[in-house]
Amino acid sequence: MEKQVVGVPEPTLRRLPLYYHYLKAVFEKGREHISCTHIGRDLDLDPVQIRKDLSFTGIRGLPKVGYQIEALLGAIEEFFGYNRVDEAFLVGVGNLGRALLGYEGFSRYGFKIVAAFDQNPDLVGSEIHQISVLPIEKFADLCRRMQIKIGVITVPEQQAQKVADIMVESGIKGIWNFAPVALKVPEEVVVENEIIASGLAVLTKKIQTSLRFNSKKQEVAK
């Protein structure tokens, strides 16, 4: 039912960070220009697709030369707002929550978790990776006062909807949901589901097919 309103296709949106990492590494090695052919060889993607993707950055390449890497990096940073900082609240200080609290990589993406919430009194009051764990009751008030717009949900699935309700009620505009449930939120609130089980399902299925396929090839080869 969900409609993508962004002018950039979601698959492209997902590939852009990958280009970014790649280009950054290449740039740091001292390279200044790069062609789609070259990128495609390293990233195992179709050069035409890369050209299409990169066109959304607004940066034009030069025939025979390729793209200026620095310009691309700047454009992608600008596009995603990697040089601004989006502050977020996280709810659910379990294993996954902790991992996200400790993930230094977020600063590269202009993303910062500034407080964590949990209902477990043993956790409340503690600090994890220099981020305070507060009681969930404080969420709404703090959220409004700090004007936080992004919420991260890392609670067990049974509690996810309840947490989402609190977030919506507190003015959160975007939810990054790690619980395997479809959250019910008003349409103006954006939800991005990060469902670990989906990735795992795809992986195991691919392995099954790949093994079958390769054993067949062997049989044929006999």
Added chain:
Amino acid sequence: MEKQVVGVPEPTLRRLPLYYHYLKAVFEKGREHISCTHIGRDLDLDPVQIRKDLSFTGIRGLPKVGYQIEALLGAIEEFFGYNRVDEAFLVGVGNLGRALLGYEGFSRYGFKIVAAFDQNPDLVGSEIHQISVLPIEKFADLCRRMQIKIGVITVPEQQAQKVADIMVESGIKGIWNFAPVALKVPEEVVVENEIIASGLAVLTKKIQTSLRFNSKKQEVAK
């Protein structure tokens, strides 16, 4: 370049675990049958799409009655092998690695991380969530002896390719990669990328567009 060999479209593959969780919850509440209309309302998906997705399980529904939930659950379990156990090795005991080692949910998906590896001598020899951390040098030998087919990569991006090489060399057939790099592996080895930056990028972009869109709506309303 990658070709999907599975007979089931990847989007469907990704939605099936979500149906599974939902159906399980509904079944535990005592319900025995369910229609696509009903599922669609709860999961905010198109009923026709759900029907299409569920058709891949081989379970047929009855007009006016819907699907037998228990049969669907069984079929999805069978389909993904949730009742077998796939053993895996994890490399990289940082924050994310730890979180995965401690994630109890995996047992539901027939997935089990049986050993962890790291190059940090301070970690080697310790146990994290009852899983031993071993030196990376032991990977190849143990992997072959235990016939492990799945590897999880949670090392920093600079080391990911090196780890992937070790995995391939050791007979790993599927890699679940959490580092934001495109791994180079032989074509018979399957890689599933779980790129956190991509999800985040999609979320922040959606929020931007959504905010713009909603403020426009307000303007129009004036």
Added chain:
DNA sequence: TAGATTGTTAATCGATTAACAATC
């Protein structure tokens, strides 16, 4: 029976891929 709901076939939509002219 009447109507909810299924499964299937056809139409639409969007992303990827192919073809090709433009140009550094």
Added chain:
DNA sequence: TAGATTGTTAATCGATTAACAATC
């Protein structure tokens, strides 16, 4: 200049959505 590489337009492909007959 010749050729690598770009950007664009058209063709293909695959998934989603719409239409509808079948049926419990």
